[in-house]
Amino acid sequence: MNIEFFGTRSSKSLYRLSLVLLIIGSTACEAPRPQIRDLIQPLKLTAGKADSLRVSDLFYAEHYDLNFQPHPDIDAKLIGENLVLQPKSAFEGMATLAFDLDGQRYHIPVHSQIKPTYTFRFQPETKPGKISVMGTFNSWNRSDTPMHDEDGDGVYEVTLALDAGRYQYEFVVDSREIYDPANPVKVPNGFGYFNSIAEVPPRHAGQTFLHRMGAEKSDGVLTLKFAYERDGQAEKLDKTQITALLDNRRIPAQSMTISKNQIEVSLDLYQITAEDVLRIAVTENGQSTPIQNVFLANQLDATPHNHTDWHNAVMYSIMIDRFADGDANNNRPVSSQKLSQKANYQGGDLQGILTKIQSGYFDSLGVNTLWLSPVNQNTDKAYPEWPPPHRYFSGYHGYWPIHHQRVDSRYGDMALLKKVVQEAHARDIKIILDFIANHVHEDHPFFRQHRDWFGSYDLPDGRKNIRLWDEYRLTTWFEPFLPSFDYPNSQTALDTMTDNAVWWLQQTGIDGFRQDAVKHIPNDFWRTLNRKIKSEVAIPQNRHVYQIGETFGGYDLVSSYVNNGQLDAQFNFNLYDVAKYVFLSPDADFSILAAELQRTAAVYGSNHLMGNVMDSHDKVRYMAFADGDISLDGGEAIEAAWSHPPQVDDPASYKKLQIYLAYLMTIPGLPTLYYGDEIGMTGAADPDNRRMMRFDDDLTENERAHFAQVRQIVGLRKQFDALRTGDFRTLHTDKDCLIFMRSEMNERLLVAINKSDQPQQRSIELPAIYSSKTATDVITQQAHTIEKHMLTLEVPPIGWRALLLQ
Numbered sequence: 001m002n003i004e005f006f007g008t009r010s011s012k013s014l015y016r017l018s019l020v021l022l023i024i025g026s027t028a029c030e031a032p033r034p035q036i037r038d039l040i041q042p043l044k045l046t047a048g049k050a051d052s053l054r055v056s057d058l059f060y061a062e063h064y065d066l067n068f069q070p071h072p073d074i075d076a077k078l079i080g081e082n083l084v085l086q087p088k089s090a091f092e093g094m095a096t097l098a099f100d101l102d103g104q105r106y107h108i109p110v111h112s113q114i115k116p117t118y119t120f121r122f123q124p125e126t127k128p129g130k131i132s133v134m135g136t137f138n139s140w141n142r143s144d145t146p147m148h149d150e151d152g153d154g155v156y157e158v159t160l161a162l163d164a165g166r167y168q169y170e171f172v173v174d175s176r177e178i179y180d181p182a183n184p185v186k187v188p189n190g191f192g193y194f195n196s197i198a199e200v201p202p203r204h205a206g207q208t209f210l211h212r213m214g215a216e217k218s219d220g221v222l223t224l225k226f227a228y229e230r231d232g233q234a235e236k237l238d239k240t241q242i243t244a245l246l247d248n249r250r251i252p253a254q255s256m257t258i259s260k261n262q263i264e265v266s267l268d269l270y271q272i273t274a275e276d277v278l279r280i281a282v283t284e285n286g287q288s289t290p291i292q293n294v295f296l297a298n299q300l301d302a303t304p305h306n307h308t309d310w311h312n313a314v315m316y317s318i319m320i321d322r323f324a325d326g327d328a329n330n331n332r333p334v335s336s337q338k339l340s341q342k343a344n345y346q347g348g349d350l351q352g353i354l355t356k357i358q359s360g361y362f363d364s365l366g367v368n369t370l371w372l373s374p375v376n377q378n379t380d381k382a383y384p385e386w387p388p389p390h391r392y393f394s395g396y397h398g399y400w401p402i403h404h405q406r407v408d409s410r411y412g413d414m415a416l417l418k419k420v421v422q423e424a425h426a427r428d429i430k431i432i433l434d435f436i437a438n439h440v441h442e443d444h445p446f447f448r449q450h451r452d453w454f455g456s457y458d459l460p461d462g463r464k465n466i467r468l469w470d471e472y473r474l475t476t477w478f479e480p481f482l483p484s485f486d487y488p489n490s491q492t493a494l495d496t497m498t499d500n501a502v503w504w505l506q507q508t509g510i511d512g513f514r515q516d517a518v519k520h521i522p523n524d525f526w527r528t529l530n531r532k533i534k535s536e537v538a539i540p541q542n543r544h545v546y547q548i549g550e551t552f553g554g555y556d557l558v559s560s561y562v563n564n565g566q567l568d569a570q571f572n573f574n575l576y577d578v579a580k581y582v583f584l585s586p587d588a589d590f591s592i593l594a595a596e597l598q599r600t601a602a603v604y605g606s607n608h609l610m611g612n613v614m615d616s617h618d619k620v621r622y623m624a625f626a627d628g629d630i631s632l633d634g635g636e637a638i639e640a641a642w643s644h645p646p647q648v649d650d651p652a653s654y655k656k657l658q659i660y661l662a663y664l665m666t667i668p669g670l671p672t673l674y675y676g677d678e679i680g681m682t683g684a685a686d687p688d689n690r691r692m693m694r695f696d697d698d699l700t701e702n703e704r705a706h707f708a709q710v711r712q713i714v715g716l717r718k719q720f721d722a723l724r725t726g727d728f729r730t731l732h733t734d735k736d737c738l739i740f741m742r743s744e745m746n747e748r749l750l751v752a753i754n755k756s757d758q759p760q761q762r763s764i765e766l767p768a769i770y771s772s773k774t775a776t777d778v779i780t781q782q783a784h785t786i787e788k789h790m791l792t793l794e795v796p797p798i799g800w801r802a803l804l805l806q
Helices: 296-300 350-359 361-365 414-426 445-449 491-508 523-541 555-559 573-584 590-604 622-626 637-643 652-666 701-719
Strands: 015-021 043-046 051-054 074-079 082-087 093-101 104-113 117-122 131-135 156-161 165-173 176-178 186-188 194-200 208-218 221-230 242-246 257-259 262-264 266-268 277-284 292-295 315-318 369-372 430-435 512-515 546-549 611-613 670-674 727-733 737-744 747-754 760-765 774-777 783-785 790-795 799-805
Touching: 043 051, 043 082, 074 093, 082 104, 093 242, 093 277, 104 242, 117 131, 117 165, 117 194, 165 590, 186 573, 208 277, 208 292, 208 737, 221 277, 221 296, 292 296, 350 361, 350 414, 361 701, 414 430, 414 491, 430 491, 430 546, 491 523, 523 546, 555 590, 573 590, 573 611, 573 622, 573 652, 590 727, 590 737, 622 652, 652 670, 652 701, 652 737, 652 747, 652 799, 670 701, 727 760, 737 760, 747 760, 747 790, 783 790, 790 799
Parallel strands: 015 262, 043 104, 315 369, 315 670, 369 430, 430 512, 512 546, 611 670
Antiparallel strands: 015 221, 051 082, 074 082, 093 104, 117 156, 131 165, 165 176, 165 194, 186 194, 208 221, 221 266, 242 277, 257 262, 277 292, 727 737, 737 747, 747 799, 760 790, 774 783, 774 799
C-alpha cells in the first residue's frame, strides 16, 4: 500500500463537516495482531530541514530491520540505528510514513510544519564583548544563541525559527543576565529577578478543530463520529486530507466513503480490543487539526492494560520519613549538634504508609497511584550543603544512598515494602518508586570499589565540578559527598545501574519509577533501561511499567527524554511555572496559561501522560504563595524556611488551592498531589516544604473542610471519562476566568474557574455543531438552559464549576 499525500484546498468561509468513522473488517479473515505494542507517536518535522532520531525511540522491537516505503514529500533513510527524515521545503501538514517489519505494514504519523520566525533585539549602552540570548527555547543555554550587530547600528539581533507559543528569555551580556528593557511583558523567575516574555504567533490564522460527536454500537459494529471545523473553510474535504490510523496502521482509503460531507468507517467489535486507539486528524491548506486520540476502552466499557491504564491515574507523592510513623521502634535520628530537627529524620516509615492503605485513607481521597520517595539505605551521618551558609542535612529524604539493594532500616525492610505493594494492589492502587540513577553517597560500595565509574570532582581549570548544571550537565556533582556516575565513559556502571532498576521491579512488584535528575544522565542510559524493562518485565508480564522523570529545562530538553524508547513522561514544570504565576497574579490574563496549555499539547500530544503538579518536594508549597507569606519570585523562601516558616492566616487561601486543584484535575495529563495538599499544608523552601504530615484530630476545622473539597474535586476525574482521555478546547479567557471543555465520544464537560474575589458571570458561545440544550452542574445538579448555542453562567468568587452538556 502506497502512502497517500494529504493535499490542501482553498478556503473562504466557515465550514462544518460531520465525520463518521468506520473501519471495515471481517472475523472470517482477521489480520494477525500487530507485533509492535507501543503506540508510535507523531514525528514533528520542520519543512526543508533534515532531522534524525534513534529508531528505538519510536517503538520497542527485538530488531529494527525496517523497510521504509517511498513517500512523495518525505525522504526517509535508515542509517544504522538512526532514522533520517527530510520533508520537502514546501510540505506542511499531516502524513503517514509506511514501513515493513517482519512482513507486517505499519505507519508513522508525521507532522511537517513551516515554523514562524522571531527576532530578538537588544541595544546595550556600551559595546559588549559577548552577547547572547537564552530562554525556554534553548533550555537556558547561556552561549548557544549568540547575537550580532551586522549593520553596526548598535542593535544586536538574532532571528530564530520557533514553534508558535510563549517563551521566557533573558539576554546574557558579558556573563551578566538582563531582562529585555524594551519589552514590558515579564514574569518573576523565582530567583528574585524577572524573565521577559516573547509571544510567537502561529503561522496560520484562524482555528481548526476536529470535534468528537459520538459513538454507537450496533450489530457487531462500533461507529465513531467526528465533526471538522475551520475558519474560512469553503470546499468539501476529500479522503487525501484525512489521516486516520487504528493503532499504528493506516485506515485505507477504500474503507472510507464521503457522502453529504460525511465519512463512514466501521470497527468490527470482534476485531478490536480495549488496547486499541483510533487516531485521526484533518489537514487543509497546510493547517492540521490536533490529532484526536480515541481510546476504545471507553467505548467498549472495558479495562485496558497497555495504552490507557495510566491515563486513569491520580498520583500521590509521599516523602516516607515525613508521612506517618507506624513503628516507633525504628526511629533513629542522626545525632549531630550541627543538625536542625527540620533536616533530620522524623519517624515516617513504610508501616505508616501500610496502615493508611489498610485504613482506606487513599481510597477516601480518590488517589490510585502512590509515588514513594527512595527506600534505599541512606547514611547515618549529617553533611553540610555546598552553598553558603553550609547548613547541615541528614539523608531523611532518601537521596543519599549507601546501598543499592537494601531498604533503609528506619523505614522497614524488603518484606515490609513488598507487603505495602501487595496491599496497595489489592485495592487497585499502583506503586511507583523513586529511583536514583545519577549518583550515590561516598560511602556506597560502588564508589569505594569502582572509582572509575564516576566523574571528576576536580576540573582542569581548578574549579570543583559542583552544581555546574549546564556546563557539565552529565558529570557534575550535586554535593562533594555525592559522586555522580560518568556513564558516557563507563559502560559497566550503566549496565549495573540499569540492571539494578530491573531488580527492584522484579523483587517488589512495583508498577514503575519516578526517575531522579533525568537531564544529568545520558539518553543511552534511559534507552538501555527501557529496553531491559520491556524485554524482562513489561512484555513477559503483559503490563505497562510507567516511568516519569524530573527535568528542569526548556521543552526541547525535557521532551528529548519522552518517547517510547526512554521515559513515558516527565513532570511538567514549564506548565506549572506559568500556571502558578497566572493563578496568583490578579492582573495576569488566563490567555497566557491557555497558550502554555496549547504549547504543551503541541509538544507532547493532546492526551499526554506528563505529570501536572501544584507542589513537589523541590518547590515552595503553593499555600505559602497563596497566603502571601512568600512572594512569587521566591527570593526569600530559603531563609524563611529556617527563620520564619509560614503559617496559614487567611481561610480564603484554601479556596485558592481548591481552584488550582480543580484546574489540575481537569486538564490533560497525569495529576499529582504532594502529601499535605489535601489539608492545605504550607511551607517555604526545603526543608520547610517537607513538614510532618498530620491527620484526623491534628487537623484544624479549615483543613478538614479543605480535605472534603479536595476529595470532591479528585472524585470528578474518576467519574468522567472526558477528564481522563477526552480532548481539550479553550472556550474563554480573561484576567479573572478560564473556561474550557473536555469531550469524550459521548460526554462533554465544561469547566469554569474564577480566580477573582468577586462572582463572575460569563456568556459562552458553544459550537453550534453540538446542539447542546442543557448544562448541568455536576456538584449541585443545577441545570442551565442553552439558548441559541449560548450558555450564561455565574462562577463564585475564588471558585469553580463543572457542567455536563447534554
